[in-house]
Amino acid sequence: MLRTSLAVLAFTATMAAPALAKVSPAERRTIAAADSDPERDFALLDRLVAQNSGTRNLEGVRKVGRMVAPELEALGFSTRWVPMDAVGRAGHLIATHPGKPGTTRMLLIGHLDTVFEPGSPFQTASREGDRLHGPGAADDKGGVVVMLAALRAMKAAGTLAHANIEVVLTGDEEAAGEPVSLARADLVAAGKRADVALDFEGLVVIDGQDYGSIARRSAGDFTITASGSTAHSSGIFSPEVGSGAVYELARIIDSFREELPEPNLTFNIGLVAGGATARLSADEASIAATGKTNIIPPVAIAKGDYRALSPEQVERVRAKMQAIVARHLPRTDARITFKDGYPPMAPTAGNRALLGRLNAINADLGLPAMPALDPLKRGAGDISFVAGEIDGLVGLGPSSTGDHTPEERVDLSSFPRQIKRAALLMTRLSREPAKSVAR
Template structure:
């Protein structure tokens, strides 16, 4: 591959196309926001406890938006089998147009499913009623990742308006189960490999440094998640009659789980390791402002704050199946089940990390408590190769759209399917971008999208596509 792509002599000057795209994005932005609000109103939660009809409705709405651009030879909705299962995954949208005149092909990825909303009372506005407050649009999925979907749609619309019947090859893959660990993702890639093959892949599911500074995500932690069941008794017993003589499952769970961290809150599992990435300065005051850390509550871990987030493992207990306080009785619980979510530093295989965590828990279970491991999910970490032509083109497009050059960031979260993209398309250059900012609160109540960030991110993608439309395939 070449490091740079030569501009063709008969191309329209870059500055003319840049300004035309800027004008097209601005003129179409009200329509883009209106379409985004319609998507946000669809409660497309892909988790098993929620109505799958909403995910199907969302897929149909996304397909209609892509058909409406008028640029694709075909737009289809597909469902593929989950990994190692006879269960079909959630519906995904696939659109494709082949490249012409020796131009490259770009694959655009986002997902249309969303996280569960949680409790309505934790939201300032209804989670599925998009509400604009100042320069932010609030609602579940407004940022993660229906704005990613609309960034692709809006960029394609602007490109078609400015360039006409362009030659760039385009594929769009809008997944329907990213928030449920992308269980059919690998099978989808293999089933539609010809339509998905590309020279560059844009994964629009990350964030930016702040509302004024764009970012390219170059490091993502891996993920390990599983249910842990702790059993100590054959049946429940009266806590007054037998408490103090037999261990209940809650006591065993608390003791077992506490062993996962040291006194500083850093992970204390032998076999989990860090990546040693260099990180920029990031003050504790910024961490407090962005996370809502209460006064008097200290951060956890050791070393540079961003190193803890980008470059070190983390373990969180994200759920507990046990009686709530309102229904608590004087009972020794025979069994407790918890959901454990771990983030794995780049460079460590997720399966290796899971084995280390499992061995640690088994070694630290007190009183002979019985442990059962269920519903294990793993996803690989990822480090982006920043030396290729596509990264350089992205940097230039972001700088022109935002007015400042992008920074390279790591993300503490995970996008496990990227490793599958690398395996299936090893020659493609992968770009991880996004529309979020530190105040977007993805996965949390009051999720929101900064409209200024969204417009600049959309323009950056439109510039990237337009400039590749004027260059030969590498």
């Protein structure tokens, strides 16, 4: 059993009374409820982390879903499991809470899976003071626990009853099933029903400063296949033979380095090979190549990813890549293909306004204002699939370090402020008319 964090108690005890002057009686009850039973939150987190739910551990993901569903049902949500067998994934947990008609419809987003598959040596959790060291302790099981705790605080205060909320907890955020259009169809549909999206992935803290995330970059893959004439190496660069596939691929990669850079864009080559033969594996995670130093290679392959901040930037960068690929060295050819992954979440005015609402809550709680996080500081995520439809805010989960590595540690002392922020934000949004959060 995890023990109550001293930081939780300190936060409650030191909250300045003047800071709560603008907080309504119902919101005061919410704050009190948020602090009432941290042991329950930490014990639930402990159980969730103990169950492996690597994305490809389908039964493990389902088990985590079966652990979370009763928590939502106890709060008045109806739940359903959406199987994703067709894309080779476990499925998604979707829960709905009908509130007062005509009020803001909120979409809460999180995920049940982790990057740590059953074969990973990182399987167990341990308490280290105010930190829990364990697989998925932050990303995103800590976020799910913060979400549930915020909803529980609202229910205890009587503010959940009128809230229109839909929860989508995906089972494959860390490795989305393909086609993505099918794997994310239910999330996209939920986004079309909502007015605002709140993402419970982790809070980013830099030098003690909490940041709010109003943007996430895209994540897409590309494959470059270069070809050339093969011959004895003594003929390289001759008019009859040309430059060979490897030099053509090297030209393209180095031209990307020189010509593509622009703000908010990153691109990377993660896998490359060439030779007399080169074949990309079915899972696109390896390339089998053969060759000799005295043979000019006829084929070379590279795989990479690129991340951009807006749909317009994605299209512009793709066009520049295609133009670079089309400039061939003598007697070579090349092509580039793209695979869509996660779309971007652009930093819209509506997203900024939503962060402004959160900062009003920070002021009421006596917490510092949260600047908008540089989108280069976090990766892609599920909220981006609905970002084109509605305004959103990312980072309502707990803070952590070492995510996606065996050093993943969630900061338990961040739970109380994140629970309060989320509960008060949802409470205030629930009182506003639907579609009031305009872009």
